[in-house]
Amino acid sequence: MPSTRARLLIMNAALGPLDYRVPAGMTVEYGSIVVAPLGPRQIMGIVWEEASLPSSPVPESKLRPLLAVVDVPPITAELRRLIEWTAEYYIASLAGVARMVISSGGALRGPATMTEYRLSGGLPERMTPQRERAFGALEGEQATIRELAGLAGVSEAVLRGLVNQGVLEPVEVDVDRPYPRARHDHNAPDLNKFQAEVSARLVEAVEQEEFAPILLDGVTGSGKTETYFEAVARALKNDRQVLVLLPEIALTEAFLSRFEARFGAAPITWHSSLKSTERRRAWRAIASGEAQVVVGARSALFLPYANLGLIVVDEAHEISFKQEDGVRYNARDVAVMRGHFEKIPVVLASATPALESLHMADTGIYEKLVLPSRFGGATMPAIHLINLTEEQPGRGAWISAPLRQAMVERLERGEQSLLFLNRRGYAPLTLCRNCGFRFKCPNCSAWLVEHRLSKRLACHHCGHETAPPETCPECGEPDCLVACGPGVERIADEVAEILPDARVALVTSDTLNSPEKAAEFVAMAEGGAIDVIVGTQLVTKGFHFPELTLVGVIDADLGLEGGDLRAAERTYQQVAQVAGRAGRGAKAGEVLIQTRHPEAPVIAALEAGDRDAFYEAETEARRSAGAPPFGRWAAIIVSSEDDAEARMAANRIGDTRPNLDDVMILGPAPAPLALLRNRYRYRLLLNARRSAQLQKVIRQWLSQVDHPPGVRVGVDIDPYSFV
Known part of the structure; x- marks a missing residue:
């Protein structure tokens, strides 16, 4: 436990760990989030175990004092171990993973109130088209002026005019007001024989409070959700928190309705569309233990739960659980590891499980529970x-x-x-019927996709959009565009x-x-x-x-x-x-x-x-190819805004490749999507036996090669995308 000095994990990977003095009267512990000086600036860090974060020793006399301890619960030991494991397994920086934990800057500020606005019931002195649009969009809404403007599609000035006329009224709200409480016994369902047997085992796993990875394999329509809801109910009864991961934000609302019907209150949601105040409120409730059930996208996995008792990964086969940028992690696999560190059950629910999950069940590492038939006849x-x-x-x-x-x-x-x-879209390829010109994205080696509803040509990789031209940019022929496919x-x-x-x-x-x-x-x-x-x-x-x-x-x-x-x-x-x-x-x-x-x-x-x-x-095809789950894959992606620079950097990496019996290295070669967001991309693909220490091999290999500042080298362990 820190006493007079503390080692900090800083949220900037380039800085590395930094040591500070703990002033007299200040109490910190491992996991405390603190504010520290760095030159003329103030930075935030997490107090970490010295053994897990090695650094060159700094004399006591040179240590600067910490400035403050942030008033939130410390990051638990179990979550710190998960951060370390994720960084090690996916060859990412500890800081990059820790940033996903401290994902709401507003949550780290103290208790607060804020002013939101809602329609008062009055009418403006003069109704304009923009004011009319605001009225139609804001009925029943309450939020900040900026958020209301986004909802209504009007400028903030339009809404401030309505505030001045009393049409929008201010409401002072407690940012961290409590959430409605879910009740485990609110509306218990009638389960069929198979559901009752499976739910009994899931409830038992929650009661045992031990690590138990469980594959819930049920045909479509078999009632997997209602079945694992019984495990959620038991966790609620035992005052333990629950995390349910969903692959798509579009699924959230339907799930929330089912949850509220069963438990009498909606769960807390966590996804990219949350307003900043909602994100702050959720984060603090999760960290304090007030939040009972969190339903979210993959990033919800790294939130600082105070008393986690169950994790459910619904539609666990979905590839959207794999993050393709930043820290390239698979939420399904990291969820299992979080269950391991927290010593709690993890349920992977799917009608079409990933082959890797089925293999883990067949070898006895996961327990497999089956719902063989549809519910209700x-x-x-x-x-x-x-x-x-x-x-x-x-x-x-x-x-x-x-x-x-x-x-x-x-x-x-x-x-x-x-x-x-x-x-998506109207057609995957648009060309000129006169000269054959194909419309390509200027930032990517990909065709522009016609979206006729929005009257745009769009790139589905970088988001570039443009209006369809009236004439062909190549031959000048008017009215010549034709949709293909x-x-x-x-x-x-x-x-x-x-x-x-x-x-x-x-x-x-x-x-x-x-x-x-x-x-x-x-x-x-x-x-x-x-x-x-x-x-x-x-x-x-x-x-x-x-x-x-x-x-x-x-x-x-x-x-x-x-x-x-x-x-x-x-x-x-x-x-x-x-x-x-x-x-x-x-x-x-x-x-x-x-x-x-x-x-x-x-x-x-x-x-x-x-x-x-x-x-x-x-x-059998995977076994003969040495592919997962019988072998390991990894990709090294080299990119730069300059094609020659990217190619040279990739060749330097290729020239220093290790010669190993248990790791085959292919490439470098241009990636299938050779230009992405104005960056040229080359790729090396590794196929390793299960016995190989793949992460150690890659770390040692890449540490030997220096690159120009414009070159980025990314590593994707267990890749899903091969573009």
Whole structure:
């Protein structure tokens, strides 16, 4: 325990650990967040164990005193060990990982109140179009002027004018006001035999307060959520905190409704769309132990829980749990490690578990619990293939005749259909019909995707957008742009031609980009206000619509293109998940899969509904290739704004590669996405045996090579993206 001196982990990795003197009368402990001087500035740091943070000794006489201890609970030993493990495993800096823990600067300030505003019920002296828009958008809302302006799409000046006229009234609020309390016994469900058996084991694991990694493997519609809610209830009864990780913010609102119906109060949410005051309030409630259940995206995993008793990773197979920039961690795997350090159960719930998770269960490292059938008598849908080499859609069309007919029949019966294509926008490629010019992103080696709804050409990698030009920039020909290939917007247009009276909903990350919009979509679908849903992978995740009886997969082969080493597994998971949206109520479901390769093993397995056969074949293929879970992958990505500089740096790394029997090193070579956000990229790929000390090899290797300031070298352990 620190006494007269303290070693700090500083939030700037370039500084390294720094030692300070603890002034008389100040009490610090390991994990305390403190303010310290650095030159003329003040910086923040975490008091850390000297043995875990080695540094050159500094004489006592040269130590500067700490300035203050921040009034929040210290970071626990269990979370400090998780920070160390994550930094070590993913070859990241301790500071980079610790920044995810202290992710709300406002939370570190003391108790506070703030002024928010809401409509008073009065009317302005004069109604303008902007004021009218504000009135429509702000009904029932309360927030700061800046946040209200964002919600209403008007300037802050417009709202301040309404404040001056008394139309918006100020409300003083306690920033850290308590949350409503959830009750474990509020609305207990009736579980079927299989759910009761599984929930009993999950409740037992919570009671035992020991590390227990559990794979909850249940078919779509089997009631996995209701089942693990019983473990959540037991944790609440025992005054322990619960973390539930969800892969997509769009799922949050539907989940919150189910949670509130079961426990009588909504959980605390944590995701990127939170206002700064909401983030502060949540962080402090979590750190103090007041927060009972937190539902969030992967970043919620690093919050400073005071008394964590259970972690649930829902839809645990989802690749969105893998962070692709900054600290490149997989939240599913880090969740298991947090459970290990906290000595609590971790539940990985999925209808299509990752092959690595199934392997861990098969080898006895994870416990596997199975829900083999759908809840309430619902049956799994019938699956049929449509061979597009035989049932070709017409010219310029993408929906085959059998799928068209099935959609017509569903509409006539008042049932819902869902069409799935994992491609946003109207078309993946736009070119000039006169000269063949292709529209490319100026910042990336990627085509611009036409979004006809927003009238933009957009890059899905860097976010660059531009309006479609009136003439070709290459040949000057007017009105010459032609869309090549389908996106979901184009499919929605085709649905409108086939079913002109149908009410069509387009569901993508562009249209459901907030929890509120997702909630509106769910309410419309459940209320029967939608006939046909057209969507990307977002529609594969967790939605439950009892009247949805038909799922059509527009292009099941799309995910098999591009050489992704996990392509078959991802395709199986996506198509199986979207197929699972059909027939979840009393009416039988049907799935029609359009494909040009019906003989492909993954497509044949989907048709047969034989998941185990697919996973067995995929497991053997991985075993022979030395791929995960039988081997290890890692990628080293070298980038610079100058192509020659990036290439030279990558070649220097390649020239100093270690010669090892248990590690194969490929490259360097240009990355498939060779230009990303104006940076040229080269990649080396490592394939190692399980016995290799992969992280140690990479650290020692890269430490021998210096690079110019403009070069970045990133390491991706267990990569999911190969672009």
